[in-house]
Amino acid sequence: MPTLISRPAPELDRARLPGGTASRRARVLVLDGQTTQALACVRSLGRAGYDVLVASDCRWPLGAWSRHSRARFRVKGETVAAFAELRAWARRLGVSVVLPLTERSCLLCDTERAAWTEVGITVGCAPTDVLMQAFDKGRVIARAEACGVSVPPTQFPDSLAACHAAAEVVGFPCVVKARRSNVPTEMGFSRDPGPGYAASHAELDQTVQARRQGEHWPIIQSWVAGQGKGVFALCDHGRVVAWFAHERLRDVQPSGSGSSLRRSAPTEARLRAPAERLLAALEWHGPAMVEFRDDDVHPPWLIEVNGRFWGSLALAIAAGVDFPLLWMRMLEGETVTAAPGYRDGVVVRWLWGDVKRFLHILRGRPPGYPAPYPGRAQAVRELFGPQPAGTRIETWDRHDPWPAVGEWVQGLRELAARIT
Ligand SMILES: Nc1ncnc2c1ncn2[C@@H]1O[C@H](COP(=O)(O)OP(=O)(O)O)[C@@H](O)[C@H]1O
Ligand SMILES: [Mg+2]
Structure with a gap:
């Protein structure tokens, strides 16, 4: 059964959450509510005056703790059938746009795009072939x-x-x-x-077999040194309308x-130029994070394109690029242009992410990983020691405090589920 929100913040009932015809504000359904990017979208769109609903397969998804989340739905799984139930709920509540935030939700929404469109809901991602x-x-x-x-x-x-031969080559x-x-x-x-x-060859077999997907064998790549760097973009059919970097x-x-x-x-030209070329070649439509590794000597190496909103979305918004709002306006048919520039030097910390990092460090270096790995003393300093001046906590907002609690509730549940 669908659940109306019952977080410690305001309790709502159907009388206060009318269906589409009775509501004056556009109603948007944010999927993958357990992610930090969902919380960023909920807050951004809620502040902009949208009526925001949240769906997730978690019981208490982070995004639903926000005061901007008016109702939530627990999706039974990541299947077409579970999404059909979600769609029926969204239709009853008069949703006009659904925003999938993970690859899996994008694929599931796109598979049934015609069914969403038929009930008057725009799917907020590009089609599967893109x-x-x-x-x-x-x-x-x-x-x-x-x-x-x-x-x-x-x-x-x-x-x-061929994998062994490939490893010899790279x-x-x-x-x-x-x-x-x-x-x-x-x-x-x-x-x-x-x-x-x-x-070595000896380590290859198991690593390869764990990543084989039926007839698709994994790709084998040279390990390249350098710093991981990303550029973030919102595209309108291959044209970048907003940039951000961290x-x-x-x-x-x-x-x-x-x-x-x-x-x-600042968005470095040495990353922006190849990212722009690639996004144009892909005719990318919507948000994307283009990930590189850069040693400042060679041209930056492309690692991957994450064709969806990224985990650190809240930082872009805090620095002045409101990607969710720009994307929403595009989905509503506007041609948008972002204001040029954003604030440099804004630091945002995902506290639960740091807790997870701490646990990763305690577990030790992954087998075969060829670069230095932090030790326990560093792990303790990072988690409990001083942070860069002006660091903001991602989930904390004094005008919307509950997500800072929800983060711990969700995180501890996640941990408990792993242990049991
Ligand atoms: N060829 C490579 N050389 C060095 N590090 C790499 C390479 N490929 C991936 N990595 C590291 O592994 C991380 C995850 O790889 P990625 O391809 O982005 O997979 P995922 O889908 O898991 O994010 C990257 O962010 C990067 O730090
Ligand atoms: Mg990656």
Whole structure:
């Protein structure tokens, strides 16, 4: 059964949450409510005057703790059937736009786009043929090479023997990556364990087998040194309408992942130019994070394109680029242009991300990972020690305090579920 919000903040009932015809404000349904990007969208759109609803497969999703979240829906799973139930609920409440925030939700919404459109709901992501160009790591690397964007030497093997041959070509240590982060199955999606590292032939077999997706063998890449850097963009059919960049100060997983501490920074031309070329070649429509590794010597290497809103979205908004609002206006048919520039040096810390980092460090360096890895003393200093001047806590907003509580409730539940 759908649940109306019952967080410690205001309790709502149907009488105060009328269906579409009775409501004057456009109503938007934010999916993947457990993510930090969902909270950023809920706050941005709520502040802009939209009526925001939140859906998630978690019981108490972070985004639903916001005072801007008027109702929530618990999705039964990441399947077409569960999304059909979600759509029926959204239709009853007069939703006009649905915003999927993860690859899996984008794919599930797009699969049934006609059904969403039929009930008057715009799907807030590009069609699958556009999305898959980014969601398939092999395809995006090939496309980048074709438009002159530098990529780490990459091989596309089609058997275990070919993987060994590929590792010889790119050299050890090498990185082994599943072609796709999310592969649909009957029960939902299979999980990708993330990139693996192999320092020798002996380490390769297991790393490869864990990332094989049926007939799709993983890609094998040279490990390239340098700093992880990303540029963030909102595109209108291949044309970038807003840019943002940050400097990663800490990653959740020290061997490479989303960040837990980051500072807004100017969008470097050496990243922006290749990102712009690639997004134009993909005719990208919607938000995207283009991820590079940069050693400041070679042209930056493209790592991947995340074709969706990213975990640190709240930082972009805090620095003055309100991506969710711009995207929403585009979805409503406007041609948008972002105000040029944003504030440099804004630091936002995802506290729960730092807790997860702490646990990753305690667990130790992943097998085969070839670079220095932080030790326990550093882990303690990072979590409990002083932070850069002016650091803001991502979930904390004195005008909207509950998400700062919800983050711990959700995080501790997540931890408990892992332990049991
Ligand atoms: N070729 C590479 N060389 C060095 N580090 C890499 C390479 N490929 C990936 N990484 C590191 O691993 C992280 C995750 O890899 P990525 O391809 O972005 O997969 P995911 O889909 O898990 O984010 C990257 O952010 C980067 O830090
Ligand atoms: Mg990545």
